[in-house]
Amino acid sequence: MKYEKLCKQIIDLVGGKENIDAVVHCMTRLRFTLKDQELANSNKEAIKDIPEVIDVVSNKVSFQIIIGTEVSQIHPELLTLLGMKETEEVKVKKNVFKAILDLLSESISPILPAMMAVGLMAGVLAIFVATGLLKDTSPTYIIFNSIKDGLFYFLPIFMAVSASKRLGAPLYLGILLAGTLLTTSINGVENLSLFGLSLPTITYSNTFIPILLGLWFMGKVNQVVSKFMPKSLDYFFSPVILIGITLPVTLFLFGPIGTWISDGLTIGVEFLTGTFGSWIVVALYAACQPFLIMLGAGNFVIPLVLSAFTSQGYEEIFVVAWTISDLAVSGAMLGYFLRAKDQKQKQLFGSVAFSAFMGITEPAIYGAFLKYRRPFFAVMIGGGLGGLFAGLMHVKAYAMTNLFGIVSFIGNNDQNNFYFMIIALVIGFIVSLVAGYLLWLPKTEVQSEKVIAEVESKSTLNKVTIAAPISGEIKPLEEIKDDAFSSGALGKGLGILPKEKVVKSPIKGKVASLFPTNHAIGIVSEDGVEVLLHIGIDTVDLKGEHFRALVEQGAEVALGDPLIEVDFDQVIAAGYDPTVIMIVTNTQDYLEVLPNLTNDQPEGNELITVIM
Known part of the structure; x- marks a missing residue:
């Protein structure tokens, strides 16, 4: 393995x-x-x-x-x-709304390859018609164009295959239910009745909500039947009971409810485009999609997208916006890649830029955006402008796709729609790349190396270096989950996510203060630099448990002397952030205090430089 x-x-x-x-x-x-x-x-x-x-x-x-x-x-x-x-x-x-979104997302995911195939095929056919290789009345065109009709007309069957198990309905009975709804005896038939009661005229093709409701109900019925049906009779009678109960309930109840929901979603889309203007919605979604993905709310638009496709044959907001946004994420990361000098950073930015280009943005969002934050602004600028252009040009998506299904935007031989989408993508990518390159990393990270180099070249300036108190992953002070430290109000410094148990002295000096709970210690160097080591966040609540002092207040310490032993596993188990925070509390007394944020394994290295 x-x-x-x-x-x-x-x-x-x-x-x-x-x-x-x-x-x-x-x-x-x-x-x-x-x-x-x-x-x-x-x-x-x-x-x-x-x-x-x-x-x-x-x-x-x-x-x-x-x-x-x-x-x-x-x-x-x-x-x-x-x-x-x-x-x-x-x-x-689960939260009901969240559970519905998860169901839709998980049910649509297996169908996406088919939807992308439909989009690509539509694009290829449009190219052939535009170049005169095919006529839209030829048998060849009609046959291949039927692939699109095959997907959307039989969408209930596709949904039955992907959602039956998730809803607890037997797979083939779910398919049978969907197929029955699509028969010419039921689908769109007027004046239909059952048990002498009139049924509403409902077109079940090109929609997915009635079948999902029907499968959910079948799953519930299946749970009840399985409890009471003897095993010896289950094979013969359970399927008949399930389909015999579920079909009438779907026709009388879930068909109308599904139609109302579909109509409601369609009205919702029309409200967005008619009230705010589709161009505003496209621009906002293209700008903000990384935030939605980060919050786990990226799937809430799926019902709106499917409703638009099934009701009007195209969608002009969200598919357009997320395609632009994905490429904008790639552009922002490429800008960081071009600006970075550190090889490890280059590797990170290059890999996540490629991943985003392929339509998978989570590695970039969680691996770089959350850490550096400024890429969010780069995408808001680039993605927003690209989305704005696409919205103003009323670009339409004829299939649920991403960058690699770009030819699907030709759609019904609408070449201008395709060209406008290309322009929007270029705007999103280039502007995000430039914005990412210009915004770059926070000043504390960029200026540290520069100022340190200048200091080393000028003998007139003195400096004091502060070593790492413990090995681990460095975190900028801004990322510390405590406002008192992250704001810099207590002084400049950084955090270290520890990988060992003993906190050591980062300088030669004297232990000026040792908190009774042993979670914090202050040391003053021979040059008067005051260094505070705060072990963990809110760990004062542990009242000294898991912390053992190895020195006393007033003790003289050398660089690297053990100060405090911490059982970080127990600290974490108790639910506390174990980050070791090191700050210079008298920062205001010096010309500059520069954290070195480039070391991933800082033990023994110069971690903070104090310019006297």
């Missing part, structure tokens, strides 16, 4: 096999349903430290470990170690 070590690490850190109810995956992340999520939350930082892990997102619904596109290879091995099957369902109480 190629990923056995990684899988075992993850299992241990989320609380062990016994804490895992289920685990599924999307394109970039593992989604865990846990009995006690706090066990995993306490190890979030340890999970993030795993080289293959990009980030961790925890919410009330699931615990998510973001890995990247290799997750599809990791997931089967993880299930093998857990002794679980691929089809195991997640049993968890």
